[in-house]
Amino acid sequence: MTNPDPLFLTTKEVADLLRVKERKVYDLAAEGAIPHRRLTGKLLFPRAALLAWADGPVAERPALLVGSHDPLLDWAVRESGAGLALLTEGSFDGLSRFLRDEAVVAGMHIPESGGWNVETVAENAPRDAVLLGFATRARGVILSQDLSGASALADLKTRRIAHRPDTTGSARLWAQLCAADGLSAQDFRHAGTAHTESDAAAMVASDEADATLGLASMAQRFSLPFLPLVQERFDLLVCRRGYFEPPLQKLMGFLKTAAFADKAAALEGYDVSETGTVRWSAP
Numbered sequence: 074m075t076n077p078d079p080l081f082l083t084t085k086e087v088a089d090l091l092r093v094k095e096r097k098v099y100d101l102a103a104e105g106a107i108p109h110r111r112l113t114g115k116l117l118f119p120r121a122a123l124l125a126w127a128d129g130p131v132a133e134r135p136a137l138l139v140g141s142h143d144p145l146l147d148w149a150v151r152e153s154g155a156g157l158a159l160l161t162e163g164s165f166d167g168l169s170r171f172l173r174d175e176a177v178v179a180g181m182h183i184p185e186s187g188g189w190n191v192e193t194v195a196e197n198a199p200r201d202a203v204l205l206g207f208a209t210r211a212r213g214v215i216l217s218q219d220l221s222g223a224s225a226l227a228d229l230k231t232r233r234i235a236h237r238p239d240t241t242g243s244a245r246l247w248a249q250l251c252a253a254d255g256l257s258a259q260d261f262r263h264a265g266t267a268h269t270e271s272d273a274a275a276m277v278a279s280d281e282a283d284a285t286l287g288l289a290s291m292a293q294r295f296s297l298p299f300l301p302l303v304q305e306r307f308d309l310l311v312c313r314r315g316y317f318e319p320p321l322q323k324l325m326g327f328l329k330t331a332a333f334a335d336k337a338a339a340l341e342g343y344d345v346s347e348t349g350t351v352r353w354s355a356p
Contacts, residue, residue, distance in 0.1 A: 081110070081117040091127065105317050121356070122313045125201055134312050136320040140167020140179035141242055142269040143307055144290060145208060145337055145345075152336075153327035155320045161269060163240030168310065172199055177315035180207065182242040182307045184249060189306035191353050201313045204353035206306065207328075211289035211342025212246070213302040215274050220283060221298035226254045233264035235273050235282035242305075247286045250302060289342030301342075308352055325349065 087107075088095045099116070101107040108122035135158070138150060142161035150157050157178070161167075167179035185192040194204050216223055223229060237243040251257065264282035267273035274291035276282040292299035315321055327333055328348050337345040 080120055082120055082123060084116055087118050087123065105322060108313065108317060125314065134174050134177040134315050137176040138178045138180065139170045139176040140164055140181050143180055144270055145340060145343060146180060148336060149327055149333055150324060153323050155324040157320050157324065163238050164242035166240035168197065171310055172197060177312045177321060179310040180307060181310060182305050184242060184246045190308045194310060194353050199310065200355055202355045203311050203313055203351055205309045205311055206347040206350040206352050207309050208307050208348065209344040210305050210307055211301055212305050213289065214300040215277050215285050215287040215292045216298040216300060217277055217283045218298065223300055226251060226256055229284050230260045232261060232283040234261045235264045235267050235276040235285035237273065238266055238268060243286050290340040293341040
């Protein structure tokens with residue numbers, strides 16, 4: 074028996090559905106104007122995305138990247154000429170904006186019981202969306218020079234900590250790590266709040282803080298000691314329809330280049346071997 078609702082349609086099936094010639098379908102695919110994939114050497118069309126596309130114009134999401142700040146992603150957006158605006162106020166803020174159709178892509182690194190990001194995205198079930206891998210990053214504590222011998226969070230008691238906003242994955246991870254070590258907010262001094270990874274590291278480098286939860290790459294940039302704690306996944310929640318528009322096509326194309334791979338290799342703690350892999354997809 075044939076499946077009445079296949080996940081993918083052939084070129085002929087799409088032509089029949091749209092009542093056009095197969096040549097027109099090929100042209101639409103070549104222009105990037107219609108959702109499609111090339112699998113096992115064949116041109117196939119994801120049924121759900123195609124039906125959403127065929128429904129006609131909907132309110133377009135702005136060419137905006139929201140969510141968590143990542144230095145490599147920031148660089149890639151600029152270098153690719155994607156034309157995406159950035160509003161990085163944290164993973165949870167980005168997810169909320171994405172669910173309100175306020176952005177075409179959201180970056181996130183949300184710690185979960187079984188990993189990163191997938192459970193949270195699945196629970197919120199954003200429509201017409203796919204979660205793509207971006208990078209695995211080394212995260213830990215960026216330390217001032219006088220704390221270079223620290224080997225655990227307990228060594229930071231009474232020290233000034235640069236925190237991240239509550240809307241960030243970093244804030245959740247910090248709370249989880251402290252709880253696992255039997256520590257609380259009262260064990261540290263609050264040095265202020267940093268809104269980006271680079272701002273957090275800069276606070277330590279300028280002696281505004283003694284330590285902060287940050288990335289190995291930022292410790293490298295500011296020549297600061299680093300205490301590694303976790304390997305985290307940073308993913309991109311992408312609007313399927315927006316994926317086929319020029320801003321995301323430029324960005325995703327650039328992520329496949331040698332220039333991107335070389336930049337990632339030059340940064341401490343980045344692994345981009347799974348960039349672009351599908352981690353979750355809306356039904």
